[in-house]
Amino acid sequence: MADTGTTTPRERYRAQVRTEIKDHAWGQIASAGASALSLNAIAKQMGMSGPALYRYYASRDELITELIRDGYRSLADTFQAAAAPGADLTALAHALRRWALDHPQRYFLLYGTPVPGYHAPDDTTAISSEIMATLLDACVALADSPSERSEVSPATSFAAHLADHRQWAGDHPAPPAALHRALAFWTRMHGVLSLELAGHFTGMSFDPEQLFAAELDGLLAGGAGLPAGP
Amino acid sequence: MADTGTTTPRERYRAQVRTEIKDHAWGQIASAGASALSLNAIAKQMGMSGPALYRYYASRDELITELIRDGYRSLADTFQAAAAPGADLTALAHALRRWALDHPQRYFLLYGTPVPGYHAPDDTTAISSEIMATLLDACVALADSPSERSEVSPATSFAAHLADHRQWAGDHPAPPAALHRALAFWTRMHGVLSLELAGHFTGMSFDPEQLFAAELDGLLAGGAGLPAGP
DNA sequence: TCACGGGCGTTAGAACTTATAACGAACGGC
DNA sequence: GCCGTTCGTTATAAGTTCTAACGCCCGTGA
Numbered sequence: 153m154a155d156t157g158t159t160t161p162r163e164r165y166r167a168q169v170r171t172e173i174k175d176h177a178w179g180q181i182a183s184a185g186a187s188a189l190s191l192n193a194i195a196k197q198m199g200m201s202g203p204a205l206y207r208y209y210a211s212r213d214e215l216i217t218e219l220i221r222d223g224y225r226s227l228a229d230t231f232q233a234a235a236a237p238g239a240d241l242t243a244l245a246h247a248l249r250r251w252a253l254d255h256p257q258r259y260f261l262l263y264g265t266p267v268p269g270y271h272a273p274d275d276t277t278a279i280s281s282e283i284m285a286t287l288l289d290a291c292v293a294l295a296d297s298p299s300e301r302s303e304v305s306p307a308t309s310f311a312a313h314l315a316d317h318r319q320w321a322g323d324h325p326a327p328p329a330a331l332h333r334a335l336a337f338w339t340r341m342h343g344v345l346s347l348e349l350a351g352h353f354t355g356m357s358f359d360p361e362q363l364f365a366a367e368l369d370g371l372l373a374g375g376a377g378l379p380a381g382p
Numbered sequence: 383m384a385d386t387g388t389t390t391p392r393e394r395y396r397a398q399v400r401t402e403i404k405d406h407a408w409g410q411i412a413s414a415g416a417s418a419l420s421l422n423a424i425a426k427q428m429g430m431s432g433p434a435l436y437r438y439y440a441s442r443d444e445l446i447t448e449l450i451r452d453g454y455r456s457l458a459d460t461f462q463a464a465a466a467p468g469a470d471l472t473a474l475a476h477a478l479r480r481w482a483l484d485h486p487q488r489y490f491l492l493y494g495t496p497v498p499g500y501h502a503p504d505d506t507t508a509i510s511s512e513i514m515a516t517l518l519d520a521c522v523a524l525a526d527s528p529s530e531r532s533e534v535s536p537a538t539s540f541a542a543h544l545a546d547h548r549q550w551a552g553d554h555p556a557p558p559a560a561l562h563r564a565l566a567f568w569t570r571m572h573g574v575l576s577l578e579l580a581g582h583f584t585g586m587s588f589d590p591e592q593l594f595a596a597e598l599d600g601l602l603a604g605g606a607g608l609p610a611g612p
Numbered sequence: 613t614c615a616c617g618g619g620c621g622t623t624a625g626a627a628c629t630t631a632t633a634a635c636g637a638a639c640g641g642c
Numbered sequence: 643g644c645c646g647t648t649c650g651t652t653a654t655a656a657g658t659t660c661t662a663a664c665g666c667c668c669g670t671g672a
Contacts, residue, residue, distance in 0.1 A: 160640080160641090161639085161640075162639080162640075162647085162648070162649095165639095165649095166648090166649095183498070184498050184499070185495070185497060185498045186495075187417045187497070188498075190628090190629070190630090191629085191630070191631090192628085192629065192630080193629095200650070200651090201650070201651060201652080202629095202630085202631090203630095203631075203632080203633095203650080203651080203652085204649075204650050204651075206630095206631070206632085207648080207649060207650075210631095211630080211631075212629095212630065212631090257498070260495040260496075263576075263577070263580065263582070264494055264495030264580075265415065265416075265490040265494030265495040265580070266490075266580045266581055267415060267417075268413070268414050268415045268418075268487070269414070277585055308596060308599075309592075309596070310592050310593060310595070310596035313588060313589065313592045314588055317586075317587040317588040317589070318587075318588075319586075319587045320585065320586030320587055320588070332596070335588075335593055336596075336597065336600075338573075338577070339570065339573035339574045339577060339593070339597065340569065340570055340573050340597075341573075342573045342576065342577060343568075343569035343570050343571075343572045343573025343574075343576070344569045344573075346493075346572065346573070346576060347493070347568070347569055347572060350493065350494075350495070350496045351496055352493070355507060355550065356547075356549075356550030357547040357548075357549045357550055358543060358544055358547040358548075358550070358565075359543065359547070362539075362540050362543045363540060363565055363569070365540070366538060366539070366540035366562070366566075367566065367569065367570075369538075370566075390669080390670090391668085391669070392618090392619070392620095392668080392669075395620095396619090396620095420657090420658070420659090421658085421659070421660090422657085422658065422659080430621070430622090431621070431622065431623080432658095432659085432660090433621080433622080433623085433659095433660075433661080433662095434620075434621050434622075436659095436660070436661085437619075437620060437621075440660095441659080441660075442658095442659065442660090
């Protein structure tokens, strides 16, 4: 898009095959998890023989890396789409939940057990920053809303810590309280979603969505959401 | 322990080899993750040839299952040890954090990305209940503490839901508010620990322990812990 | 004390996997 | 239309899990 619009037929064909490979890869990941992803199986599904795929991806890890990149891209897009009207934290949470429930294995590919040796390339961390920026926008908007204006930020001790360690927010003009809320949003939503998707709630009879909603409520109210607050 | 105390030398030898296999397995998991666990490599480390291990574990999955069982057992034990004095939620949180940071891959083996086809055996879910019972004790104790007595449980809507869906708590006499707090404890601590252990905070400059402490504070205060509460 | 049986470790082999090397064919730019 | 780059092939190497068949040796029972 940024470079020359002239794409040779070869490049177009190559790009098409690469996306077809990724499509089959996502299919395998959805059904058996990322660890069971097999280049050989993908090749057979596409009617080619194994080593042919190495013309398109140098290794299994390179393919997975691109899948991770696409996953982050997809999450960043749905986040921005959900934040379109006015950057609502509730809309973000619901979009995140739907995105995660839609493709659990994709969620785990991004936020699940890390491969010990693997190091994320720079562009994926760039997309992460994009996601975080959208989240920070929503947190700032929430803090500016009428129901929140009544109180001066009590500046929790962690918010004070963040005031001195905010480089991860880039040059985003969010106050420390918003930074704290964004991190709490991330970790709490992930806490519920991760355990739910992993099936740790299956034996238990309650509705995970209601737990998710309760955590979101606590986040929006800025502290409420748990019983018996003194 | 429950059956005859007379163990034949063969049984003793067998048990010893099984634990030696598991020791090597933990070593591999700690260094390269559970997905890279190789029975062949373990056999070589022990000076045996590959198929010999199949006399002790029918399959790689059976070995991993036993590792998971041992992992749950270890967590349940440290939880009970931490709760020994008076079932303090703070002590539980710190014990959990130390336990997780000590062996990150062990934590992920229990709470990380699940294997799609895998179904946990009954005894591991039994140990999970044991862990949950210890957590519920601490939550009840917190609710009975002086600082919490001032208020009648506001009964969040999720707590109301739990009042009707509490079978997972077994016959534990915890009120719905305590059930809610226990689940929030679980998901929030897991949210921070999981992302921290996976390295999602590494690029960011803040101290994950302070975020963990902030989430714990919010849990103890029953709602505070986030800035700008209305 | 001796013999027998069962548990244990071995090697061989099947069916997989990722990945490399070498070869032939086909497609596209000049 | 030629010629070169790229693509897909087969062959091969080095792994993996797991089964099968064989032999040894330890420990139990007589």
